Amino acid sequence: MTDPLPSWNDGETKRQIIALVRAMADDKSDTFVPPESRIAVFDNDGTLWCEKPAYIQASFLLERWREMVQQNPRLGESQPYKAAADGDMAYFADLYAHIEEILRGVGEAFQAITPEEFDEAARQWFASTRHPRFGVPYTELIYQPMRELLDLVRNNGFKVFIATGGGRDFVRVVSEALYAVPRECVIGSAAKLEYRDGKVLRLPELVQPIDDGPGKPIHIYERIGRPPVFVAGNSDGDIQMLEMARFGLLLYHDDAEREYSYDAGAEKALEAARRNGWLIVSMRSDFAQVFAPKRGARNG
């Protein structure tokens, strides 16, 4: 049998994942899951793609806010536009202290345009931007081992969804190409929409709740209508959706050399993982390679 996870190091983690997934698809096993219930949900930032030094979408928004200030300098007198224009990264690092201002800015960044116009803006940005450390397009900073895991669960009859705390529409632009996950299987935070003059348009307000933390089970029920059996995440915002699943996987970022090493924002999730028996995957020990080998990409 060919190795379904060639970018994972051989060992207990890899062995457990393969055995668990296959058992859920095997009607002779005790942990068999009927096909219609075989739902797998993956977080995106830090679980499928790199989220450092900033969320990829944050870089997209910063560039847009700077552009808005250039077009309308008075905007630069208020937040988050001022911080964006001044390059005041400390403001953004203290995310939760400024969350209301920032979320208002998120909504305003692409208001009153159609979903197709938003897609085009995101597509252009992905094509023209490079990661500050790795020097490659952000679309090359997908974790190859996780891509193989998506295939493994799919090949065992799971339907795969992405539940991102970030922007649903931002991820939809690249989900088919990067993950073979169609747009309709991407769940996430989003702008409210309105229908006016025969067109769907983005409003400045965001749909509540945001698809993060306790919002994830809500979005998952709204979209899928049943609890996932398999959930993969990496941060505190994934705890509640991990609690829904029979099998939980937490990706632990402990590889400063090939990617980044950090606990911040994952402290409670790591604690919950130990308490609940979720599988903790060490990027350093369990990943044989981190990013897909692609022209120009530096893979550590």
Added chain:
Amino acid sequence: MTDPLPSWNDGETKRQIIALVRAMADDKSDTFVPPESRIAVFDNDGTLWCEKPAYIQASFLLERWREMVQQNPRLGESQPYKAAADGDMAYFADLYAHIEEILRGVGEAFQAITPEEFDEAARQWFASTRHPRFGVPYTELIYQPMRELLDLVRNNGFKVFIATGGGRDFVRVVSEALYAVPRECVIGSAAKLEYRDGKVLRLPELVQPIDDGPGKPIHIYERIGRPPVFVAGNSDGDIQMLEMARFGLLLYHDDAEREYSYDAGAEKALEAARRNGWLIVSMRSDFAQVFAPKRGARNG
């Protein structure tokens, strides 16, 4: 080649539908649609199942409201509980005059329970209730020709979604068994949810907008992230989603003998169909049979 629509009468309508759907799946045709864009959306009430003498979900709600008044007689002093308890059908017939009261009642009917508890209540109701005229379970009042049409589009590589103005969660209970449409492909109006003490619970408020009229394109973009290519509907509430599609089909209820004959609520849709060239399907002329032949079912 076997006939993909055996319950449709031979004629121009059937010929056109088959030719159009096949052309969209044929990469040598002018109207070819790439697989990822092959999205078909069907309305439910009056398009896939019988909506007379009342919406099926309305019967479910009436029974629930009567039960609530029995448990708490003071509730019967306010609407819509009073009308439900008194059997005052004139109140419900004038739907739009009482829409706010009625929608409040819809939200309150199943509040503070889990989605699984709601499923169970709906399942029990479907199993125990008969249609007042046809004397069969409501689940036998699916239009067999439309079920064949679902298969035809699926067999030509379309992904099928249901967009119901009624309750998403109500339709999800039966969508897999009746239409082979999995729960995650049902879009519709819904109660807001909250996450409390590790559980997802239904709130008394409804998600805005309702999935009807201009709400349908909004829900479709939220859920699918792109416009449908093929849309089937039957009423004024389907106009905006029909306007999104390359191919629109409007089912016209003109068969008093085998089902019902009515224009009410579809006047504007019929006008829009003529203006936009949507295909109008006559139940009387185009359907060889209306309901699936099933034990105990009277099919006209």
